[in-house]
Amino acid sequence: MSSTANNALHLKPSQLKTPVAVELVGLNKWYGEFHVLRDIDLKVMGGERIVICGPSGSGKSTMIRCINRLEEHQQGKIIVDGVELTNDLKKIDEVRREVGMVFQHFNLFPHLTVLENCTLAPVWVRKTPKKEAEDIAMHYLTRVKIPEQAGKYPGQLSGGQQQRVAIARALCMNPKIMLFDEPTSALDPEMVKEVLDTMVGLAEDGMTMLVVTHEMGFARQVANRIVFMDSGQIIEANVPEEFFNHPQHERTKLFLSQILR
Amino acid sequence: MTQSEGDLAVTEIRFVRGATLASRPAPMTMTGALGWLRINLLSSPFNIALTILIALLLAWAIPELVKFLLIDAVWTGSDRDACREVVQHREIGACWPFVWERWSYFVYGSYPIPQRWRVDVFFIMLAIGVVWMLWLEAPRRDLGSVYFFVVLPISSFILLTGWSAVGLPPVDTVLWGGMLVTIVVAAVGIVCSLPLGIMLALGRRSRMPAVRLFSVLFIEFVRGVPLVTVLFMASVMLPLFVPEAYSPDKLVRALIGIALFASAYMAEVVRAGLQAIPKGQFEGAMAVGLGYWQMMRLIILPQALKVTIPNIVNTYIGLFKDTTLVFIVGIFDFLRTVEVARIDPKWATPVTSTTGYAVAAIFYLIFCYAMSRYARATEARLAKADKR
Numbered sequence A: 001m002s003s004t005a006n007n008a009l010h011l012k013p014s015q016l017k018t019p020v021a022v023e024l025v026g027l028n029k030w031y032g033e034f035h036v037l038r039d040i041d042l043k044v045m046g047g048e049r050i051v052i053c054g055p056s057g058s059g060k061s062t063m064i065r066c067i068n069r070l071e072e073h074q075q076g077k078i079i080v081d082g083v084e085l086t087n088d089l090k091k092i093d094e095v096r097r098e099v100g101m102v103f104q105h106f107n108l109f110p111h112l113t114v115l116e117n118c119t120l121a122p123v124w125v126r127k128t129p130k131k132e133a134e135d136i137a138m139h140y141l142t143r144v145k146i147p148e149q150a151g152k153y154p155g156q157l158s159g160g161q162q163q164r165v166a167i168a169r170a171l172c173m174n175p176k177i178m179l180f181d182e183p184t185s186a187l188d189p190e191m192v193k194e195v196l197d198t199m200v201g202l203a204e205d206g207m208t209m210l211v212v213t214h215e216m217g218f219a220r221q222v223a224n225r226i227v228f229m230d231s232g233q234i235i236e237a238n239v240p241e242e243f244f245n246h247p248q249h250e251r252t253k254l255f256l257s258q259i260l261r
Numbered sequence B: 001m002t003q004s005e006g007d008l009a010v011t012e013i014r015f016v017r018g019a020t021l022a023s024r025p026a027p028m029t030m031t032g033a034l035g036w037l038r039i040n041l042l043s044s045p046f047n048i049a050l051t052i053l054i055a056l057l058l059a060w061a062i063p064e065l066v067k068f069l070l071i072d073a074v075w076t077g078s079d080r081d082a083c084r085e086v087v088q089h090r091e092i093g094a095c096w097p098f099v100w101e102r103w104s105y106f107v108y109g110s111y112p113i114p115q116r117w118r119v120d121v122f123f124i125m126l127a128i129g130v131v132w133m134l135w136l137e138a139p140r141r142d143l144g145s146v147y148f149f150v151v152l153p154i155s156s157f158i159l160l161t162g163w164s165a166v167g168l169p170p171v172d173t174v175l176w177g178g179m180l181v182t183i184v185v186a187a188v189g190i191v192c193s194l195p196l197g198i199m200l201a202l203g204r205r206s207r208m209p210a211v212r213l214f215s216v217l218f219i220e221f222v223r224g225v226p227l228v229t230v231l232f233m234a235s236v237m238l239p240l241f242v243p244e245a246y247s248p249d250k251l252v253r254a255l256i257g258i259a260l261f262a263s264a265y266m267a268e269v270v271r272a273g274l275q276a277i278p279k280g281q282f283e284g285a286m287a288v289g290l291g292y293w294q295m296m297r298l299i300i301l302p303q304a305l306k307v308t309i310p311n312i313v314n315t316y317i318g319l320f321k322d323t324t325l326v327f328i329v330g331i332f333d334f335l336r337t338v339e340v341a342r343i344d345p346k347w348a349t350p351v352t353s354t355t356g357y358a359v360a361a362i363f364y365l366i367f368c369y370a371m372s373r374y375a376r377a378t379e380a381r382l383a384k385a386d387k388r
Helices: A002-009 A060-067 A089-098 A114-124 A130-143 A159-171 A189-204 A216-222 A240-245 A250-259 B032-040 B045-071 B096-108 B113-134 B141-161 B178-204 B209-223 B227-241 B250-275 B279-287 B292-307 B309-329 B334-342 B352-386
Strands: A020-031 A034-045 A049-053 A075-080 A099-102 A177-181 A208-212 A225-230 A233-238
Touching (some): A020 A060, A034 A208, A034 A233, A089 A099, A114 A130, A114 A159, A114 B292, A159 A189, A216 A240, A225 A240, A233 A240, A233 A250, B045 B352, B096 B178, B096 B352, B178 B309, B227 B309, B250 B309, B292 B309, B309 B334
Parallel strands (some): A049 A225, A177 A208
Antiparallel strands (some): A020 A034
């Protein structure tokens, strides 16, 4: 069913131009005097699913927000699918078109309907004809299992539904890479699963994903690699199996003992 | 979780809901006219006291008003004798014949009588434009905005100032007056101040220091100076610097002065709206790839203007009434024509001034209240999206 819909809409899974999706080299960032990111080196290959975890204030959100330039960095290099992020606005726009982002607080546009939220960027940024954009939007809304809410406003939906709309909105731009910034942290416990299921489905389709989350079950199930951060540094990175069962660093062991009870 | 029942020493600890409870209607005290009275007028002792106080105030004021404006009013007559107590030997209210006679002066000022049809055409064209823009179900609203923002200003300008080539004799703006001037000044101020104000508000939040500095200086300077001063500067000081031949018309100068003055206030109103938009909206818009102007136009401004509609309309209403200040530079707006007419010896009676001011009050009230009502309706329409 979904494959026929794909053909009808000419939806091709977007291809990265380079094998490396995201590369961070010697990344440093300060908020005033405060050194938030310290010498971050991270290479994410196309199709990889990275889960980033760590205590609050460890810089994990800041790091992924640097990848689509919601935050500026002061030192080091960020290369997204071959495009290096600098002050060049064209480059920034280019990267943002190819990178989808899902936020903790959804950041849906409350004055637009669900459908309009999904079609806005394709129509204005990609210049997709409105009718086609609506078809694509309905395709992704069906995929996140809320096509019947298309005419409603975000404020009329539950948190879990809003977050699924936010995922659909990002997918409508046909991104090559998806960033998730604590997508389930603001949700009622009953709604976490519906959002995680959507993300698992996305991972199964081979989307390159960087996910900041505290959902360790999701990390085990989906991640190729888990990156543990503390005080602005990457402390440990490993495949889930090794990360959970044989953590090497003392800080990692302490963190895991706190969250896995 | 592991606490056993015995520890709590209560008899009824287990409870399992059998049937789901159906919802029941709200009690009488909350619904209907009685409920409305209770909730809105009589909810607390303070509220009851206020209700009584306001009722007394209305009971005192309304009969007085009705008595003056209608019951004791004089409806016909040809000069001041009709409205004088000593002549008529009765209590005299409003002197309406004075208004009937001077009405065309209130509307057109000294606009040449044979040419006044041009003003009427302008009023009709403006009314069509306003309805076309404000009535949301109107057909072809895209054409409407072209009409309102392009066709209307140009054709009104030609129509009112005149163009000999098409057979419209020029009419100097010195002759313009009354409602014509008030409406022209207010319309130009209202239409120009919002876009200018938005640009200034965005400029004040810009990351470019030069743009920010200009906006801050402009806003603070214009806001820090009384409107009267701005008008004086526009009409008295400007000709000192610019040769008479190049200096624009007096009315145009006042129009520019008012538009700039209003836009400085509007800028701060819009900025307040921009401050109210959560950072997440900017980030959401940027993350889906919208550029700065797209983000502002599609995401931020619609929300910012929505939260600030009451303030925008407040500024508009203030602006509408501030147009009366143009009399200071010798322009005969509506209030000024009333001022001039009321001291006319032909109608010199004790009630002439009061009647004239009553007319002025009703005129301004109608326009301001209409703006207020339209804004309320817009708020209600936009609030739809906030409903859960």
